[in-house]
Amino acid sequence: MIKSHMNGMAGGNGVLYPIIGFSLCVAFTYMSFGDMWVDIRGETKLSFVERNGTQFMVDGKPFNINGWNSYWLMDHGVDESSRSRISAMLQAGAKMGLTVCRTWAFNDGGYNALQISPGRFDERVFRRFCCTGLVYPTWLFAVPPGAPIWYLSFNACAFLWQSLDHVIAEARKHGIRLILSLVNNLQAYGGKTQYVQWAWEEGVGLSASNDSFFYDPSILRYFKNYVKTVLTRKNTLSGIEYRDDPTIFAWELINEPRCMTDASGDTLQDWIEEMSNFVKAIDRKHLLTVGLEGFYGPKSPKRLTVNTEFWAADLGSDFIRNSKISTIDFASVHIYPDHWSHTPDFEYKLKFISKWMLSHIEDGDKELKKPVMFTEFGLSTENKDFDPSQRDRFYKVILDIIYKSAKKQKSGAGAFVWQFLVEGMEKYNDDFGIVPWERPSTYRLFTEQSCRLARIQGALPSQKEHLKRLCWQRR
Template sequence: MALDYVIAEARQHGIRLLLSLVNNLHAYGGKTQYVKWAWQEGVGLSSSNDSFFFDPSIRSYFKNYVKTILTRKNTITGIEYRNDPTIFGWELINEPRCLTDPSGDTLQDWIEEMSAFVKLIDKRHLVTVGLEGFYGPNDPKRLTVNPEDWASRLGSDFIRNSKISNIDFTSVHIYPDHWFHHQVFEDYMKFVSKWMLSHIEDGDKVLNKPVLFSEYGLSDINFTMPERKTMYKTILDISYKSAKKNRSGAGALVWQFLVGGMQEFTDDFGIIPWEKTPIPSLFVEQSCRLAKTKGWPHKDTSFKQFC
């Protein structure tokens, strides 16, 4: 019922949703919960969290869940999720990693199977993986773009995973303060530019698919407000220039906005839009200039209120 309400409200306000089907991390249960269920039922092959990707019973559990979500009829709008244009697309899994198979074969097989399964049920919506964007062993020339050596041993591979035919657009995350050790802010900024431009180039020349920077952030514990603003502006500028030139970089989604009464759910990256900081205005400006580039203000008078 709660998700019905969220989708109905988004529909009412003209907001499109990218919904993630499961989390690689422990938050909200994630893949760990599926492993626990299988283990408790005595059908799990392994207690390893990575068995989520290769255990036949767990794959079956997940498919049942996916089918239930995609075919659910919204109790408020009366529209099945798979037919609702409010949903922009489906993300298979947030930030997938399979450390037990650094070759990437296990995760690749899972993505191929689950993306095909989603498309079998829902032919209307776009599908993406939910990748962080790390390059794997199949792309040795790109390994220098990774933040550090560990990133190539996580079982994910940006280009290989994104080439799968049922994956419609790619996803990339940007969290330099989580990915580096003992770096200064200026080095973070150099990395962010190189990271984004490399993936945009891949989208243009290798994948021929849009690239969505679907999460980015800089913590408010280790960095000042001006530094956070500088990084966010850098990301938005690169994204805007790509869109203006009709290149593959298709947008950037910040992590994360919070509304009144939800401050207790924040993490080091939370942004309260009505707080008197210079950061929220960056996103309004970005929306306005993207809208003008695409000619949307002529079609929607509501832009005059903000732009």
Template structure:
């Protein structure tokens, strides 16, 4: 077994640098280096030739093929959008190839685009099949490259429509009982019904490429109900709690194969003592969310947490203090997973802002190393800290899409190497053996 592990890491390392060169030249080289990368991909992911199984949960552990499964992965929310047009579609294949060659196992992306440019849902229950075929392509390509997908179903923010678009549609339809707040999304019966119809349409979609219904496709690692939910009109948390209970139950009546999470940032509610000692500020307990309460719902399989010290803390705060806070934040939630929830805890977004105080790329490396080391230590101790997903990777030629946390894989070899080494450490101990 030791020799097999060494071979994997050797393959992973050489393939990683091929992918780095590949990504640095953008779409043009993407088209011309597919054969080379496909060869590396087949070497590093020979285990995918087996029948693909669903990721499951056993207590605080994700399980795959009978073994604990700890995750190293990333966010590329844009996969479906970029798969719509032929000229941008190679970016999807390119980022999935690069992720595979880095040994990454899960990518988180949007499975929604409500009423915006290249919208999947044009109006309640009416879809653009051209965009649905783009999502089909994303799932099929992910399967081909051995990457599993964490797919989010709606946005709390206005980007890509989000809950605001559902409220706008309801207002246009003259629905009664709507407030001026976008929080109507959580409590208005007609909007709840529209969102349930959307959920059903996604989960029962038959992939036009693979022929597999989404609910039956193990390429999908899990569903996420909503990205970063807030319901500030009800700081008690009752409204959001009721919505999560109803929607999680509905998902599970249609799809019992896949894991499900909420999409929380991880803030503790006002009734939790940790809200005073762990939350980044008093404001964090006023958003209508409650990490323990929301995650403890029976149909929620694992807890989700985000890690953004540059956003949550004073931007002028010293890096050392931010790293100390990251450790406290993560270890607190892992403790919750172990003792309170008895479920895996996944850090589904973590990032470093290039707009923070005197930013240097080395600061990003230090933050990433802090996060990844905590996950690896959790894995060694079989604790609930089950994985982390970087926010976020972009393919070549996407510079106009960058936010303050996103970056191209080619931008800093040390960051690339740090993430890839984490894959190798987890793969040697926490991935199913090669057949």
């Protein structure tokens, strides 16, 4: 009945096809995904994070961060089978009172690459079409003569799935802000190695050295094009350009930059200056950081004893010099004493943490006059004497120092554990990853930190309901 009736209409007036097809597509999409659309465009209100001296500010109030790393979010947005983990992780972070997640906004050259080659992007990774396995009536896909091109696009798929777009929209829905890193110093997910390889393959590369990423004109152009594409990207879910979206806490230029072919640090310094100016020329609304590990270099001789070992001064980076650039809004530091030191003693590692963090916080207060964020910290399961209880002690030292800094309005503005996962993610785990709720004592450490910081600065609107449950019962 329906099929013959539609055939009759087609013969009489083909113009009804696009109208009917579009209407059914909209109806199905609304019924299936309407709640998500409402959430994305609905009540969650976020303001841009600003900086006032050594403090972050939101709506005129101090903002100290209890955050975490889930680098894998965008990668999981490409495949429908794994996309639910994005929502699960962001929702879990919100329920813990956490406020900022640091994640990758890059995937260069490899599997599910966002940037396939210089200037060529896989729109699936920005956004993905997915028909959700629904079987449509065959007449729905019959394209009448003269139908506009958008007819097929609307009928070919019921819903537009996003990857990086989806991550940002989901974060907003849960009141979580994001630090988005733009490239990797390491080879994982492409990184500077991929950029150098691209230049070499095109016959324009100056050197096969990975460090040519920081000075080769062709590679600088590749990276600037990528940065501009990301910053000016219009989110297909929210309609907001990334540079205008307060869900993004900050941009990070590069994860853990090192330029070992120039221990003086001049090459990396020039790159940071050039790229930070480029970012700020496009986007002055968001904060910007480098992505440093925090090692002191030859321009900071009085601080060299704070480094774990002598080699740390020869990596081409320099915490104070790199972070002092006017276009860099806050400093970033990582904490991995078990990977940086040959000393296996756990008590030594705890002492190092305190010395390392307090030194950088003092630099933020006196030298940089900017906030300092400890954007990665972790303790490896591969240590010979590893015991899960050591992690709790390790984490507690870090969280306590951040709490004390917040109480005294010092520059230590936040800490981000590496890394949080949800269940069933063994493939993405490393020797630092944890599912936080699987160990109650660890879970309590992070939720208590959320409560302690909220008592100092007040709860954000997105935190209030969660903190009622977490904090009031502990009084």
